[in-house]
Amino acid sequence: MKESNDKNTKAINADIRNLWSESIHYRDQRQKFDKADEIYDFIIVGAGTAGCVLARELIYNIPNVNILVLEAGPPNSQINDLMRLPCTFPLAYRARMVDWGYQTEDQKMPSIIEPTKVLLNKGFPYPRGKVIGGCSQKADYDGWAALGPEYKIWDYDHCLEAFKAIENNARKNTNEEFKKYHGFNGLLHVQDSxxxxxxxxxxxxxxxxxxxxxxxxxxxxxxxxxxxxFQTTTQDGNRCSLADSYLTDALKKVETYPPLKRLGPPYGLASGVAKIVAVNVKSSAHMLNIIWDEEKKDENIAIGVKYFYDGGVHNAFIAPKGEVIICGGAINSAQILMLSGIGPKNNLEANNIKVRKELPVGRNLQxxxxxxxxxxxxxxxxxxxxxxxxxxxxxxxxxxxxxxxxxxxxxxxxxxxxxxxxxxxxxxxxxxxxxxxxxxxxxxxxxxxxxxxxxxxxxxxxxxxELCSSNSFMQPKIxxxxxxxxxxxxxxxxxxxxxxxxxxxxxxxxxxxxxxxxxxxxxxxxxxxxxxxxxxxxxxxxxxxxxxxxxPCGTVKMAPESQGGCVNHRLQVYGTKNLRVVDASVFPIIPNGNTNAPTAMVAWRASKIIKDDYPLNSKL
Ligand SMILES: Cc1cc2nc3c(=O)[nH]c(=O)nc-3n(C[C@H](O)[C@H](O)[C@H](O)COP(=O)(O)OP(=O)(O)OC[C@H]3O[C@@H](n4cnc5c(N)ncnc54)[C@H](O)[C@@H]3O)c2cc1C
Structure with a gap:
């Protein structure tokens, strides 16, 4: 009897999974949710490197949760091979649809060689991926760990464990020395050119x-x-996006909780009896700002997010124990916090934004x-x-x-x-x-x-x-x-x-x-x-x-508040509740190498921290 129930549940889950992936395939996320449907255990903002890894790790490692991922850009399928070939990616980032189109400021600077002269650092385009999928040294991470005793969870050994967990290195005939530093079972594909x-x-x-x-x-x-x-993050010669690997894998998990019984053909799913345990990705969904609990104003409790999608403004809320996790990248995560009242007082007030917590958000841009x-x-x-x-x-x-x-x-x-x-x-x-x-x-x-x-x-x-407007569609000055x-x-x-x-x-x-x-x-x-x-x-x-x-990184620095930090060692934003930032913006010190893998590493480590904190939260 139990076996036949299990079979039924599996069949139903498979049916739901097919419907789900079909709807994602056609980007048919346009169904209207009523407020009750817009409640998730985790809301992840940004399906770039960090967002994709985090969504996958959370859905598989915390039981019975549902996750909303909001991504301002289109699904990466829309630009196909331009994004995937190692030699054409510079063309892809000029495609307006998948780039935020940022530009850095012209800056006049005193010359270092001839101090009486003033020289110009000319501004230039500053591409930031706006699409789903958006090597370091030991000393780098030991530097992070040196920020304080509780920062030991970010020392080299912990970070190496995470690097190895995400890596899938295709090199053949590797020796013990190579195996010490590389992983072979993760989803981030790495190969020799x-x-x-x-x-x-x-x-x-x-x-x-x-x-x-x-x-x-x-x-x-x-x-x-x-x-x-170089070894590169490619698979079969194509650039490997974290969306292709981590997010695609995350979408494969679709279950119901509690497990449904089949009630009759075709699905017989009675409404309200279960929650769908899955990752719901909404592309072309631009988060505007954080929704705060106005009844407990002084506590800065994040209860959801406001976002623009399908021509209108929507709200999504978190369930008890839930969290809003910002993964918008070094420019946008800082901007989102500032728009929500967390940042440098002067800059927020100059843009008529109510200051909820004064923090040096946006500084330390490395x-x-x-x-x-x-x-x-x-x-x-x-x-x-x-x-x-x-x-x-x-x-x-x-x-x-x-x-x-x-x-x-x-x-x-x-x-x-x-x-x-x-x-x-x-x-x-x-x-x-x-x-x-x-x-x-x-x-x-x-x-x-x-x-x-x-x-x-x-x-x-x-x-x-620097924020130059309270309008979230305006780029900050860089x-x-x-x-x-x-x-x-x-x-x-x-x-x-x-x-x-x-x-x-x-x-x-x-x-x-x-x-x-x-x-x-x-x-x-x-x-x-x-x-x-x-x-x-x-x-x-x-x-x-x-x-x-x-x-770019470091704009929402992980460090003690007294040392210019905006998030603590568990990536929680100081002076707030239910709010973390997980992406390249939290790097306290820029890694001495390319930043994609370190960002994925941070997201993987963050998923462990969030999992550890999840049952703790429930006791509150
Ligand atoms: C053109 C280019 C080439 C690169 N090449 C390499 C390389 O070869 N090797 C390497 O190691 N690194 C490379 N990088 C850097 C690497 O991509 C980044 O370090 C990494 O992606 C940072 O990850 P992240 O999660 O912090 O941010 P991102 O990957 O930028 O992800 C942030 C996501 O959040 C979304 N988002 C932002 N704001 C909002 C909002 N308000 N609402 C909804 N969604 C939002 C964005 O659209 C984006 O998808 C490159 C970067 C670029 C731009």
Missing amino acids: PNDNYEIAKDFIKVAKNLGIPYNNDFNGARQNGIGK DHPVCTVTGKISIPNNASISQFNSWCNGFKLGIFHKGNVKGKFPSREEFLNENPDIQVYVGANVYDPIINAYVTKQSPPNFETVTLLSVLNFPSSAGHL FLNYYSKSDDLYRMMSSLKLSREILKQPPLSTEWGIKELAFNDEFGKWCSVDNEMRDEDWECYIRGKSYTSFH
């Missing part, structure tokens, strides 16, 4: 070796310095600035051209080194230092905005380029955000403050000097005929004397050509 055994890559490695840069076959292992091939050196290739024979073209599929090689704080060419010790602070991407016909603008104007482009793109992985400078601290400028300068030197070395300069571009030619004139770049020329070059590596 396919078909990357190109002669030009080998020549870059040879040149680097001659300059004293060691080879590194795993930047995400024990040691980060050296030159080597990012990895990028600057490039590009060379033009004169391919010696046709065979190499085709080989070169196939190498153009994204960035293949990385060089990690310590930058020189006096701006000099890095020393051998700096190459051997195992805590590098600069990452150089090497790629062909890739993203150098100035050169690309010229090359793409020509049809077909009449030359090939190779770009070395230096990223300041551990910047000292921090920027901030002040990046790149190179406001001198060591940032000098370290970047040292890396660009290295890149320039690499391109001058044979066989790159001889067999590949590489000649640097845009230092003193029709594409750019930066040398004030002959072909020499003096430090003042480098400063103008760096301020004039730098842009973002798309890694």
Whole structure:
């Protein structure tokens, strides 16, 4: 008898699952909910990296909950392969539909080399994914843990456990050392670049070796310095979105609680007898602000969210024990809190927003600035051209080194230092905005380029955000403050000097005929004397050509309140109840590497914390 009941329940669940996935497939989320239906255990705002991981981990690990995920952008299926190919993603983020279209502010700054002069950091487009799916060092996370005794849950060992839990590394024949640092059963797919055994890559490695840069076959292992091939978050050569993996998996769980009995054909589901245990994703649903419990005004209890969807404003509420979890990314999470009355007093009052809790939300904006050196290739024979073209599929090689704080060419010790602070991407016909603008104007482009793109992985400078309206559709002002601290400028300068030197070395300069571009030619004139770049020329070059590596974070800093924190070690917003922020905005210190995996790591760790707090809440 029990067995037949179980079978019935399974059949019903399968039916519900099919209906559910069909409705998601057609984005048919337009059914009207009445207020009673708009109650969820968790409301997650934002289906980017963090939101997708969190939704999946919560639905599988906390029994019998339902989750609403609100995402302002469209489902990622709408832009298909543009998003998925490693080489075309720069085109995807220019697609208005999937980008918030942000722009950073122009900033005048005193020159560091010649303090009497004022130089301009020009504003530039600041892409932030608006779509479903929207390597670090030990020292990074031990730095987080050093914020206080209770922050130990964010030390390197805890974070490594989370990194390994989310990773699905496809490398074959791995040794014990590799297994110490990598996971093989998670949903974040990671693989070596396919078909990357190109002669030009080998020549870059040879040149680097001659300059004293060691080879590194795993930047995400024990040691980060050296030159080597990147592993990327791709599966079968396509970029791997967390929506494809984590959110899709989350949507597979659809059950009822308590389990339903089949009452009669076709489904016989009596209304009101059960709750659907599932993740409900609403795309094109823009959260406006938090709904607070007005009866207990002083306690700042979040009870739900207000959002714009399907042409109207809707409310969604949380059930007892429930939480609102903001995963809107470093710009939007800060903006959402500020719009809801949590932030710097002056800025909120200037925008007629009632201050509920004064916190430095939007400060501590950290990012990895990028600057490039590009060379033009004169391919010696046709065979190499085709080989070169196939190498153009994204960035293949990385060089990690310590930058020189006096701006000099890095020393051998700096190459051997195992805590590098600069990452150089090497790629062909890739993203150098100035050169690309010229090359793409020509049809077909009449030359090939190779770009070395230096990223300041551990910047000292921090920027901030400012709200300029209480309208949630208006972008906040973004002040990046790149190179406001001198060591940032000098370290970047040292890396660009290295890149320039690499391109001058044979066989790159001889067999590949590489000649640097845009230092003193029709594409750019930066040398004030002959072909020499003096430090003042480098400063103008760096301020004039730098842009973002798309890694903003830190604007809702996790730290004790006395140290400028906005959320505590459990990611709860100070001075509020039922409200957490889980995404790149909580990083207290920017990770010394790309930010996607660390964000997924934070979300995975947060899911454990939220699970631990869930039964505790119920006793209150
Ligand atoms: C073009 C580009 C390329 C990148 N490439 C890499 C890379 O190669 N490697 C790497 O490691 N990192 C890369 N990054 C960085 C990485 O994507 C981010 O660090 C990571 O996505 C941050 O995750 P998040 O969850 O904090 O925010 P996001 O992934 O940005 O997610 C936030 C989500 O919240 C939604 N949202 C915001 N506000 C609202 C609202 N009011 N209502 C509803 N929904 C809202 C947004 O639309 C978005 O989907 C790249 C970023 C960009 C923009």
